[in-house]
Amino acid sequence: MKTITTSVIPITPTYAKVEAPHELHLEAICVFAAIGFFLDTDTYWKDEVVLQPGCKHIISEDGYLIESTPWFKWHYTPDNTRDFNTTLEEFTVLFESIMDEQTAGKKVILPLSGGLDSRTQAVALQHLKASVNSYSYDFQGGYKETKIAEAIAEVCDFDFTAYTIPKGYLWDVLDNLATLNRCESDFTAPRQMAIVDEFETMGEVFSLGHWGDVLFDDMGVSDDLPLEDQVTVLQKKLIKTGGADLATQLWTHWNLDGDFDSYFNDRISALLSAIDIPNSANARIRAFKSLYWAPRWTSVNLAVFASKHPITLPYYDQRMCEFICTVPEDYLAKRQLQIGYIKERAPKLAELTWQEQRPFNLYTFPNNRMPYNLPYRITNKIERVFQELSGKKYVQRNWELQFLGEANQKQLDKSLTAQNFIDFIPEVTIKGALSGLDSKIANYHAHQVNMLLVLAEFKKSTNA
Template structure:
């Protein structure tokens, strides 16, 4: 069995009998408490770990030799590297265009494509490669009581003649979906990021292949890191990138509650250092990109693909092995600031380039570098003021801009959240009720932004306990 460079779906194996298997909420398996603490702090499991000591995930770019049903040997088949060629930006854009076009045509042939659209570059580049096509079913979504994000998808679909649906993510959608979602993602990711399940009934019948742009923003950008950092400095950069707000505090609290030996922070550093040492790249930006692609993409991004995969096959052009190999040969100076994707869209679909880029609205791909100029300062101020004034004129108390706000805030959400945090017996016996109560109070009374992640992770662990106990 050969795993892809970036696996779009986890394959599990039992270390006791060396056999590939399905994930199970197994009461007989010992819990890997250290890995669960790391998971609570970062939002994804590190390396090949899971909730259980005896259950691992197949590693990326690894060949597994089988004897009957058992794994007899595993060997790394490819490693991330940085081997930049002396090519111009123009040549890099043209090579990307050729590769992107070819693999897309191969993968979507004979399929009715479903294309999620946003105001960013990844889905816009996908719209560009599809060309004008009235058989593509495109959609975008925005929060109820949130910012009008659908306008970007609508504009892109209009230029390309796609079929288009503008969807709404309703308040309190999570609670009628949460147990289904827990079974789909095996509680290997928290629930605040998979908002696509809120509209599953609407996009499930649009076509037969999801065309998804995940990981383009990582491959086709630099990591905004200074070159020449030593190992300790690189480790500190990684910690800042992967630790969620409040995550370190939650990880430490669980570590202490379970009586684990040593210091949580030092143990996390040791684990990251172990994973980082396997990446033999001198360039700091390329090394961190490789780290994220090896460990973050398959254990967080891929886990969150489960809702799409439940309905249809998925095609992720930025996950393709050829795309990863291509990236390893492109100079960092060409990857920085999304230059290749911007150049590609401007080259093949200039009409799409003229649609505002959400991050720089009202600027587009042709003039976004002027966004922070004095000319656009009044426009930026007026846009933010108008957004909040319009919201209040509609009689809405708060502008929803973040996933957790639509899931945790408001009376109905609070009632459901407290039910899962405080009324699930296996959870209360595993994680002290006073620990859960302390983090919930901090979320409600001190800083909801900072403590939204700990609350979401405690909710995830509660669902894990519930499903493991079979209740």
């Protein structure tokens, strides 16, 4: 026997066998189709599981899971003796210590965006005088996110490269991506796959900002929200547009017991109820997402980065998770700690546009409301209309570049019409999702096509 200890938020999944028939776990696949990732320990197979985070697992010599014992439990124990400034000082020391440990003496590869997580990392790396090669990308025909990223790099004196995500790159990398993420995530979310070969010569270690936006914000609910209502909120957050419809179609086609909605509600309710945080709905929902969302969706596509260089994630660090459990929700709400840190350490970076609040920055974003944001909204609308009138679609999501257009359609048809896939998924479901891409509710069907493509690649790689 051997013992495997999993991290609070695992970067890579660890698999084990369980006593069950070696057959497809169709209920789990329905949930996967609805939310875009496998829930809890589920995989494609009934006799295979992913080990739970924050546990010590006893595994038999032949790979079977014998026992799991938690060594870390999410909690909400706010230290109300600390004021905000003291909490900010503690965050500053902790965050910079983690960043230093993870990157010291190495050429750092830093993906930059117009948001706060990577900007917070940039502040720390600048303060630590690290050697940094940064980059960013935007969509062909979309918002120029690289402008903000380049401005951040310029202030920090980092090397910087801007990339544009091109139309139709997916089909050249699809097989490799399916191998890297094991068909446990959609294929258009990890847009880094478009430039994966560029990573070779960028540096020695990635510093990735995943999960900062979850840990350092509230969940948008009242802290006294009843458990039943928390379940409802979570279901709305989890289920993708068009996802429940696809899951229901598959559930019916496979003639599974009961119905998908009841099954999913029961699963979420049981998992959320098991999190012993009765004193904060925000903290409990954050814990749920960190237990089940981060390792089973966010971490899945980290394999793309890890295929080229070692990866580090300061927000995944155990000490950061422990710190979050002690911070009052009032200090986490609205990204206050990250904003305070950036203002304190690098005021010039705080003056740059915050993409989610554009055209406002970290000082002026409270004005992102009527009537103060009206001039920008009007100007932005006019620019987008003129772009559309000139025949250039305004692109907001990667699936638009990879699924729309004649060439992409041919690739989709080729992938989704293999006989073993049509035997697995009803043809009417496939045709309905594909035809919906040309409708006014294309976004509703885009998730369905995304998941069908993943299932098609899975079927291609297995004899199931």
